[in-house]
Each structure stands twice: as structure tokens, then as C-alpha cells.
Amino acid sequence: MQDDFPQSIDSAEAMSxxxxxxxxxxxxxxxxxxxGDLGAGKTQLTKGILQGLDYTEPVTSPTFTIVQEYRGGxxxxxxxxxxxxxxxxxxxxxxxxxxxxxxxxxxxxWADRLPECMPAGTHCLSIEHTPEGRLVHYAPLD
Ligand SMILES: Nc1ncnc2c1ncn2[C@@H]1O[C@H](COP(=O)(O)OP(=O)(O)OP(=O)(O)O)[C@@H](O)[C@H]1O
Ligand SMILES: [Mg+2]
Numbered sequence: 001m002q003d004d005f006p007q008s009i010d011s012a013e014a015m016s017x018x019x020x021x022x023x024x025x026x027x028x029x030x031x032x033x034x035x036g037d038l039g040a041g042k043t044q045l046t047k048g049i050l051q052g053l054d055y056t057e058p059v060t061s062p063t064f065t066i067v068q069e070y071r072g073g074x075x076x077x078x079x080x081x082x083x084x085x086x087x088x089x090x091x092x093x094x095x096x097x098x099x100x101x102x103x104x105x106x107x108x109x110w111a112d113r114l115p116e117c118m119p120a121g122t123h124c125l126s127i128e129h130t131p132e133g134r135l136v137h138y139a140p141l142d
Contacts, residue, residue, distance in 0.1 A: 001025050001123055002138045010133035015041045018136065019048020026053075026075060028103035033111030033118055033141050036127030041134050042109040045127070046079055049107060053077060061109075067094055076104035082113040091117050115141050 001022065009015050026032070026049070034042040047059045053073040062068040062081045070077040078099055085091055091114055099106055100119060111118055118124075124141040127134050 005125070005136060005138035007136045008130070008132060008134070009041070009136055012041070012044050015044040015134065016048035016051060019045045019050075020052035023049045023052025023074075026105050028075060028105065031100070031106045031108065031119055031122040033122050033124040034107065034109050034127065035112045035124065035139070035141070036134075037129065040127040040129065042127060043081075045125070045136075046107050046109070049105075050077060050079075067099075076102070078104055078106050080106065080108045080111075082108060082110040085113060088114050088117050111141060 007018065009018055022032070022045075034045060036042055043059070043061045050059050050070055050073070053075050055070050055073045055077070060068070062079055063083055066081060066085065068079045070079065082091065096117060108118070111122070111124065118141055122141055124139050126137045126139040128137065
């Protein structure tokens with residue numbers, strides 16, 4: 001995945017299309033961390049990933065629910081938004097370790113809030129606002 005980046009993405013549609021391409025590379029057990037400012041496009045990218053895995057239901061941001069599960073597509077996906085979590089304890093309380101143990105893909109917005117909770121081998125994409133749109137980097141999570 002790393003070799004495909006950086007990529008300049010100039011519209012929401014292009015962000016979805018990037019998600020669909022990423023979806024073809026995902027496998028059970030993968031954790032994909034998405035980092036970037038408010039409105040960067042993390043949820044838009046996730047929507048593309050879910051489309052690529054044949055989910056047709058509406059995808060909503062789990063900002064308030066923290067976690068949203070998608071099952072029955074090509075791969076099971078669990079979408080997290082850590083924006084409102086303040087400690088690793090909060091994440092453990094919603095069953096983070098059980099989620100990690102299952103053969104599914106975890107997509108984690110705002111993973112940089114709790115980087116210590118992300119397992120070794122986590123893929124990390126950072127989305128940066130640019131005058132043209134967005135620049136998506138493959139970046140180490142630190
Ligand atoms: N590359 C892009 N160019 C222009 N608009 C984009 C791009 N990517 C996403 N958008 C649009 O920007 C808006 C915010 O995107 P999104 O909700 O995905 O951000 P987010 O990073 O998930 O924000 P939050 O941190 O609040 O969860 C949406 O309307 C989305 O369609
Ligand atoms: Mg979001």
C-alpha cells in the first residue's frame with residue numbers, strides 16, 4: 001500500500017475512488033488508521049472503502065457512536081472515530097481488544113488521539129488540506 005502514496009485528491013468523488021482502490025488491498029486483521037484535521041476526508045475515504053467491499057447501505061460518521069460495524073460484505077469492517085475519546089481506557093471499555101482479535105478490518109479515524117492503542121503493522125494514511133484539495137500520505141503513526 002505504501003508505494004501508492006503520496007496522492008493528490010481533488011474532489012470528494014476522487015476520495016471515494018481512492019477508498020475503493022484501497023479496499024482491494026485490505027485483508028482480515030488489517031488496521032487502517034486515518035489521520036487529518038476536521039473535514040479532511042477521513043469519513044469520505046471510509047465510504048469508498050465500504051463501497052469497494054460491496055456495502056450499499058448509507059455510511060454515517062461514528063463521531064457520536066464511536067464505533068459502527070459493517071458485516072456481510074466482502075470483508076467485515078469496523079469503523080471507529082476516536083475524536084471524542086480521551087483515554088485508552090475508553091477504547092478498551094468498548095471492546096477494542098476483542099475487535100482486534102476478529103478476522104475483520106478496522107478503520108480508525110483520529111487514531112492519532114490514541115496511537116499507543118494501535119497494533120504493530122497498522123497502516124496509516126494522513127490527509128492534508130492543500131489549495132487544490134487534499135494530499136494523502138502513507139505515514140508512520142507516532
Ligand atoms: N479530496 C476532497 N476534496 C474536496 N472535498 C472533499 C475531499 N474529501 C472529502 N471531501 C468533503 O469534505 C467534507 C468533509 O469530509 P469528511 O466528513 O470525510 O471529513 P473527516 O475527515 O471525516 O472529518 P471529521 O474529522 O469531522 O470526522 C465532506 O463534505 C467530503 O465530501
Ligand atoms: Mg469523519
